[in-house]
Amino acid sequence: MAPAGTPVPVEPTETVVAEQTLVVRRSPRYLSFMIVGAVVGAVLALLLTVIFPQNAEFDPAQVFGFLLLGGVAIGVAVSCLVAIVLDRIVGRSATTVVVDRLDANITRAFEAPDPGSDPQPSNENSK
Secondary structure, three states: OOOOOOEEEOOOEEEEEEEEEEEEOOOOOHHHHHHHHHHHHHHHHHHHHHHOOOOOOOOHHHHHHHHHHHHHHHHHHHHHHHHHHHHHHHHOOOEEEEEEEEEEEOOEEEOOOOOOOOOOOOOHHHO
């Protein structure tokens, strides 16, 4: 049993306010595709720097930097194109669903306050 003066929780009641028909479709997460494309481009730049023979004009770090810029840009672009193609393929399988908009009414019942307690806080500075 709850002590006097504490609220007694009551289960919320839900009522259906509106019913709507929505079209739900899946779509790829473009940011994930872009990150994967950038990582693949960076790894490819590293492999190309290590595999090909050194150039007399440029330091290996410079070659890696140039290839990194190009590899990341091309990797992001290609992965975005892949995501767009997947979005078009998966977007065809849209599903129609019926949704309910609910309104939750939460009521709380209070027991009678303790007769010895002051319902309003006292302010000693206001005397």
